[in-house]
Amino acid sequence: MDYLYHLGVLFCIYVILAQGFNLVFGIAGLFNLAHVATYAIGAYTTALLAVELEVGFFQCIIASSLMAGLLALIIGGISLRLATDYFAIGSLAFSAVVSALLINWRSLTRGVLGIPGIPRPELLGIDFNQLSNFLWLSAIITLLALSSFWLICNSSFARSLKALAQSEHAAQTLGRDVARYRTWAFFISSLYAGLAGALFSYYLNYVDPSSFSLAEMVLVLTIVVVGRPGSFLGVCLSTFVLVVLLPEGLRFVPLEASVLGPLRQFLNALLLLVLIFINRARLFPTQRAV
Amino acid sequence: MGSEKVNGAIGQTSKDKELLVLSNVSLSISGLEILKDISLVVGEGETVGIIGPNGSGKTTLFNCLSGFHLASKGSLSFRGENITSLKPSDRARRGIGRVFQSPGIFREMTVLENMVTAIEGRYPLFRTFVPWANIHSSIKGEAMSLLREVTLESKALHKAASLSGGQLRLLEIVRALGFGAELLLLDEPTAGVSPKMKEQVSTLIERLRSMGKTIIAIEHDIEFIQLFCERIVVLDSGRVVMDGSPSEIRKSSQLQEIYFGGAREPRV
Amino acid sequence: MEILPQLLVNALIAGSIYAIASSGLSLAYGLLRILNFAHGHLMMVGAYLFYATRILLDASLTVAGIVTALGMTVIGALVMWFFVRPFSKFSPLLTFVSTLALGAMLEASVSMLFGVNVHSISRGIDFESYEIWGVFITPIQIVIVVSTLLILGLLAAVIHRTSVGRTIRALSENQYAAQCLGVDYERYTAVVFCVGILLAAYAGVLVGLETNIQPTMGNSYTIKAFAAMVLGGLGNLWGTVLGSYLLGLVENLSIGLDFGGYSLPAGYKDAFAFVIILLVLLFKPEGLFRRRSRRV
Numbered sequence: 043m044d045y046l047y048h049l050g051v052l053f054c055i056y057v058i059l060a061q062g063f064n065l066v067f068g069i070a071g072l073f074n075l076a077h078v079a080t081y082a083i084g085a086y087t088t089a090l091l092a093v094e095l096e097v098g099f100f101q102c103i104i105a106s107s108l109m110a111g112l113l114a115l116i117i118g119g120i121s122l123r124l125a126t127d128y129f130a131i132g133s134l135a136f137s138a139v140v141s142a143l144l145i146n147w148r149s150l151t152r153g154v155l156g157i158p159g160i161p162r163p164e165l166l167g168i169d170f171n172q173l174s175n176f177l178w179l180s181a182i183i184t185l186l187a188l189s190s191f192w193l194i195c196n197s198s199f200a201r202s203l204k205a206l207a208q209s210e211h212a213a214q215t216l217g218r219d220v221a222r223y224r225t226w227a228f229f230i231s232s233l234y235a236g237l238a239g240a241l242f243s244y245y246l247n248y249v250d251p252s253s254f255s256l257a258e259m260v261l262v263l264t265i266v267v268v269g270r271p272g273s274f275l276g277v278c279l280s281t282f283v284l285v286v287l288l289p290e291g292l293r294f295v296p297l298e299a300s301v302l303g304p305l306r307q308f309l310n311a312l313l314l315l316v317l318i319f320i321n322r323a324r325l326f327p328t329q330r331a332v
Numbered sequence: 333m334g335s336e337k338v339n340g341a342i343g344q345t346s347k348d349k350e351l352l353v354l355s356n357v358s359l360s361i362s363g364l365e366i367l368k369d370i371s372l373v374v375g376e377g378e379t380v381g382i383i384g385p386n387g388s389g390k391t392t393l394f395n396c397l398s399g400f401h402l403a404s405k406g407s408l409s410f411r412g413e414n415i416t417s418l419k420p421s422d423r424a425r426r427g428i429g430r431v432f433q434s435p436g437i438f439r440e441m442t443v444l445e446n447m448v449t450a451i452e453g454r455y456p457l458f459r460t461f462v463p464w465a466n467i468h469s470s471i472k473g474e475a476m477s478l479l480r481e482v483t484l485e486s487k488a489l490h491k492a493a494s495l496s497g498g499q500l501r502l503l504e505i506v507r508a509l510g511f512g513a514e515l516l517l518l519d520e521p522t523a524g525v526s527p528k529m530k531e532q533v534s535t536l537i538e539r540l541r542s543m544g545k546t547i548i549a550i551e552h553d554i555e556f557i558q559l560f561c562e563r564i565v566v567l568d569s570g571r572v573v574m575d576g577s578p579s580e581i582r583k584s585s586q587l588q589e590i591y592f593g594g595a596r597e598p599r600v
Numbered sequence: 601m602e603i604l605p606q607l608l609v610n611a612l613i614a615g616s617i618y619a620i621a622s623s624g625l626s627l628a629y630g631l632l633r634i635l636n637f638a639h640g641h642l643m644m645v646g647a648y649l650f651y652a653t654r655i656l657l658d659a660s661l662t663v664a665g666i667v668t669a670l671g672m673t674v675i676g677a678l679v680m681w682f683f684v685r686p687f688s689k690f691s692p693l694l695t696f697v698s699t700l701a702l703g704a705m706l707e708a709s710v711s712m713l714f715g716v717n718v719h720s721i722s723r724g725i726d727f728e729s730y731e732i733w734g735v736f737i738t739p740i741q742i743v744i745v746v747s748t749l750l751i752l753g754l755l756a757a758v759i760h761r762t763s764v765g766r767t768i769r770a771l772s773e774n775q776y777a778a779q780c781l782g783v784d785y786e787r788y789t790a791v792v793f794c795v796g797i798l799l800a801a802y803a804g805v806l807v808g809l810e811t812n813i814q815p816t817m818g819n820s821y822t823i824k825a826f827a828a829m830v831l832g833g834l835g836n837l838w839g840t841v842l843g844s845y846l847l848g849l850v851e852n853l854s855i856g857l858d859f860g861g862y863s864l865p866a867g868y869k870d871a872f873a874f875v876i877i878l879l880v881l882l883f884k885p886e887g888l889f890r891r892r893s894r895r896v
Contacts (some may be wrong), residue, residue, distance in 0.1 A: 055766060071693070072699075073693055073696050075700075117749070117878070126692060126693065127633075127692065127834060128830075128834070128881055128885055130635060130696050131635065131830060132877065132879070132881045134637075134823060134826065135823060135873075135874040135875075135877035135878050135881075136874075136878065138823050138870075138871070138873075138874040139871055139874040139875060139878065142868065142870055142871035143871070146871065164804070168783060179766070184633060227610060247888050248799050255821050256703075257704060257707075259700075260701065260704040263697065263700065264701075269696065269878070299710050300649060300715070300716065303711075304707075304708035304709070304711035304712045304716075305708065305712060306707075307704055307707070307708040308704070308705050308708035308709060308712070310704070311701040311702070311704035311705040311708065312701070312705060314657055314697065314701040315683070315698055315701040315702070317686075317706070318687065318694055318697050318698060318701075319686055320685055320700075322690050322692060324692070324696055325690075325693075325694060
């Protein structure tokens with residue numbers, strides 16, 4: 043039973059993370075490779091606040107989201123002005139800086155050892171060390187996050203972002219300030235990533251840099267592409283398939299764990315490739331001039 | 333609106349030898365039909381002007397001819413050979429030259445290098461690869477004599493980026509000649525060209541005609557185009573709506589309607 | 601400051617490897633306008649191919665080199681066919697995603713085949729260092745520096761002196777105009793891409809000989825090659841080469857020099873490449889060495 047709860051919590055974390063990326067990548071069309079880095083910032087913020095300063099649950103969650111959002115804003119402000127190619131490189135560099143800091147800033151992050159002993163919260167007399175209770179808590183938070191996300195998806199803000207993604211010039215002439223809209227998209231998506239990071243910390247009781255590798259970024263990218271970029275329900279469904287069903291299926295493959303991990307990574311990437319191949323004419327339509 | 337057949341059937345040509353034949357060519361780009369059922373015959377040595385409002389598919393037609401877009405329906409033939417599915421480079425090798433609307437000059441190269449790149453493209457790689465190959469002196473000689481024709485020989489060793497808009501046009505036209513173009517597709521040869529240079533461009537086009545080259549030119553300036561075109565094709569919303577001599581076209585009331593409105597279907 | 605000459609030599613060695621790795625990336629970008637996020641992973645695959653033939657099959661250096669070169673040419677062509685070409689004509693974003701997927705797949709495959717642990721490929725290589733004017737250098741490091749200069753010289757000669765080079769420059773400036781002069785875009789881009797992959801593989805083998813190899817090495821080299829390219833300006837080959845040496849210099853000086861209490865721990869060495877990218881993107885996004893804008 044515990045294993046089902048475990049999958050449930052994982053689904054909650056990844057669906058928030060993936061929907062955040064869905065906003066910035068699927069709707070705004072920005073190839074933001076720093077999404078997992080902001081997720082890491084969220085996770086470490088909670089870990090440090092909860093362990094070192096014994097800050098409460100809700101404060102931690104809010105602080106994590108804001109911290110991720112603010113850092114993303116700083117970088118976003120710089121790199122959003124750049125063209126697609128440069129933005130992709132800039133965001134990749136940002137994520138690399140974050141992981142280098144996580145590994146090397148030992149006095150703060152304990153490096154590769156990670157931060158253990160993150161206490162699960164106790165609210166209203168409910169002990170969330172019990173997994174079923176923690177699942178309920180995650181589910182409620184996820185529900186709130188998803189409903190707010192759903193509202194964003196169906197707002198005029200999302201429509202403007204979509205218009206920007208398809209034709210910057212056209213949307214500009216319609217009076218949309220490109221940089222401002224994209225910065226907001228970047229900020230909001232990072233709030234979600236930070237929130238997912240905070241939940242991750244609380245759930246695992248432990249964070250270390252290896253959880254925030256580029257492979258994780260590929261997984262998030264795969265989730266969004268499989269679910270169809272920009273589609274709210276699609277991304278929820280594909281999170282379920284890729285985070286719950288696929289690893290579940292792989293459990294029955296008689297292979298060692300050291301092979302299973304890379305195998306899962308390989309299958310994710312293969313799936314990503316096949317899907318963008320099938321949808322290559324429809325994804326990211328841009329006007330081309332000869 | 334139906335097309336006004338000014339000069340007998342559409343596509344009929346006064347010259348005897350057919351060079352380029354388009355039969356029922358349609359082209360769709362991401363679901364949008366930009367060229368609709370275009371049939372056109374261009375004879376050898378003919379000079380054809382293409383006019384039409386913005387978005388009528390003129391440049392797309394050129395891209396379709398030079399192979400950047402493949403026709404979704406219909407077929408193209410050049411000198412009797414079916415070229416419908418050929419790559420741009422193979423079409424160029426068969427003699428279809430192109431002068432782009434925004435000049436396709438390699439600006440970081442010198443003027444001479446631009447010419448040499450075109451001329452040496454005619455030869456197999458092993459003959460031109462090393463800089464000390466014998467062939468280079470004749471290639472350079474040919475390049476210089478072509479540059480002399482457009483009085484750019486003094487600029488030969490300058491970066492092409494230093495040329496004026498008109499000089500870029502001249503260079504691009506002689507560069508296409510250097511590669512051996514028989515049919516020249518000129519996309520607005522006078523756009524961004526000063527009035528003085530405009531004269532030089534038209535002199536060069538006149539020279540091309542006397543050399544027996546076939547020319548298809550897109551041009552907005554109808555006064556300019558009738559100086560050297562014996563035939564004008566009018567495109568509107570991806571269709572050929574008129575095809576005839578300049579005087580016939582000018583007399584037609586339909587042209588007014590296309591350019592200045594009236595009840596008509598929306599453009600693509 | 602007696603450490604300075606040694607640091608400069610170390611910077612030269614590191615810069616040489618970066619130059620080989622990033623010049624391939626820059627060539628491919630110049631022609632195809634794609635960012636190959638798997639470039640470092642292809643480097644890693646080259647090193648593992650060399651490892652498999654040289655160490656596991658116990659082939660001689662020459663045979664291992666030839667097998668690696670042939671294997672990487674095939675892999676380069678496959679990558680071009682399956683990961684680049686189907687996507688590049690639709691949107692550059694698609695090629696970002698496809699090469700990112702490729703990188704993940706390569707890393708996963710190598711991990712499954714050879715395990716995630718560190719391997720050495722330097723069997724039979726002499727590691728005795730020579731001392732020249734107080735600077736220590738190993739034979740393999742001399743090979744790295746000299747062969748890089750030779751390769752870059754050859755590249756310069758081909759690009760600036762031959763007809764093929766003219767065609768490549770023409771293509772990278774305006775592929776449409778070049779095609780209208782009879783240049784077969786597909787053939788040229790495939791060849792140039794494969795040359796880039798071969799250079800990457802060579803860089804990978806050099807890294808392996810100098811240190812060791814690991815499936816995870818790919819990603820950080822991808823980013824370093826990007827850093828060099830951003831320093832030099834995207835698609836600007838010689839700017840990228842200069843950027844590579846500059847990157848090697850900054851990395852080594854920042855870690856090696858003693859700044860009193862502010863000395864940086866060696867672990868931050870890699871982070872420098874990343875910070876450099878961000879700084880350059882902030883202040884000089886067109887690169888440090890770009891003479892003028894090329895775009896019309």
